[in-house]
Amino acid sequence: MALIREPLPWHAGIWRQLIAMDERGRMPHALLFSGPHGLGKQQLADALVARTLCANPGLTACGECHSCSMLAAGYHPDLIRVAPEENKRQIRIDAIREVNRAVSQTAQQGGYRVIVISPAEAMNVAAANALLKSLEEPGEKTLFILLADVPSRVLPTIRSRCQHWSLAKVPFDVCEQWLSEALGQEEDAYFWWRVSGGLPQLAVTLATPEERALRHRIHDAFEQLVRGAEPVSEAARLDRQAIDAILWYGIGWLEDLIRFGLSGNREALHNPDLEPLYRQAVKNARVQDWFKLLDYAREQRRLLSMGTNPNPQLILEAWLVRWSALLRS
Numbered sequence: 128m129a130l131i132r133e134p135l136p137w138h139a140g141i142w143r144q145l146i147a148m149d150e151r152g153r154m155p156h157a158l159l160f161s162g163p164h165g166l167g168k169q170q171l172a173d174a175l176v177a178r179t180l181c182a183n184p185g186l187t188a189c190g191e192c193h194s195c196s197m198l199a200a201g202y203h204p205d206l207i208r209v210a211p212e213e214n215k216r217q218i219r220i221d222a223i224r225e226v227n228r229a230v231s232q233t234a235q236q237g238g239y240r241v242i243v244i245s246p247a248e249a250m251n252v253a254a255a256n257a258l259l260k261s262l263e264e265p266g267e268k269t270l271f272i273l274l275a276d277v278p279s280r281v282l283p284t285i286r287s288r289c290q291h292w293s294l295a296k297v298p299f300d301v302c303e304q305w306l307s308e309a310l311g312q313e314e315d316a317y318f319w320w321r322v323s324g325g326l327p328q329l330a331v332t333l334a335t336p337e338e339r340a341l342r343h344r345i346h347d348a349f350e351q352l353v354r355g356a357e358p359v360s361e362a363a364r365l366d367r368q369a370i371d372a373i374l375w376y377g378i379g380w381l382e383d384l385i386r387f388g389l390s391g392n393r394e395a396l397h398n399p400d401l402e403p404l405y406r407q408a409v410k411n412a413r414v415q416d417w418f419k420l421l422d423y424a425r426e427q428r429r430l431l432s433m434g435t436n437p438n439p440q441l442i443l444e445a446w447l448v449r450w451s452a453l454l455r456s
């Protein structure tokens with residue numbers, strides 16, 4: 128396992144601010160890093176974990192001390208990572224009780240104790256309430272790092288006890304070099320940056336053969352809908368396991384459609400290759416109808432993320448039926 132010492136290049140500015148706070152002895156005891164999936168929050172957190180636990184930190188963790196070696200080997204007694212159990216969506220109170228127990232004792236290596244909770248919005252109410260006490264009275268040399276894709280879903284009482292860093296989408300010129308290297312020279316970095324909506328790590332994922340094939344299948348299904356295909360049979364051809372990705376793409380396309388319908392601006396499109404589809408679609412339906420469908424899709428995606436909606440196949444069908452009605456109206 129490699130030791131993560133540095134944040135991604137577009138987080139260099141935040142990193143400098145964090146280090147400056149630490150050097151002035153002003154590091155808060157709880158940080159919340161928020162921003163959409165694919166921005167590199169985890170790498171920022173990992174670099175900070177390493178530097179905080181390091182015995183000889185400079186601008187980054189030294190990479191050579193005992194603490195750094197333990198982290199590189201994959202285990203550090205003063206680091207607790209809290210995440211949902213396998214195949215579960217929620218972080219439950221038992222996991223937080225263990226955090227509270229550990230925080231009430233001194234660090235084994237005599238330095239900091241670091242607790243990383245990710246995704247923080249996965250804590251159920253009982254877990255979040257159990258965490259409050261530790262956040263209020265964390266004790267000496269304790270650092271909580273919470274990561275959240277959607278910070279509004281973190282309990283306000285938790286949010287207000289953390290110093291909140293909202294990480295922004297990354298302009299192309301800031302991540303161009305990194306993205307070109309990550310994708311390989313033969314790939315169109317600008318295209319994948321646009322498709323990802325300014326999320327460089329996500330752009331790399333979307334350009335993998337499997338994700339590319341999924342995007343192609345969804346695109347094809349929508350073209351069939353425009354041509355009058357039955358939405359239920361198109362839904363059956365799509366992989367319902369990929370429902371979240373399918374909704375994510377659909378949401379991006381709707382946002383594109385709305386932009387295109389309102390301004391006709393092609394440069395602002397996230398999916399420039401779908402312009403013919405958009406042209407067809409804006410002819411057929413009104414912008415407020417696209418807004419309604421967008422709300423519907425966001426809500427379905429939210430319900431899915433909470434694990435409360437059990438039938439992806441039905442969501443997929445209902446979703447395509449609505450699209451099809453607009454595409455053909």
Ligand SMILES: [Zn+2]
Nearest residue numbers: 181189192195
């Ligand atoms: Zn070190």
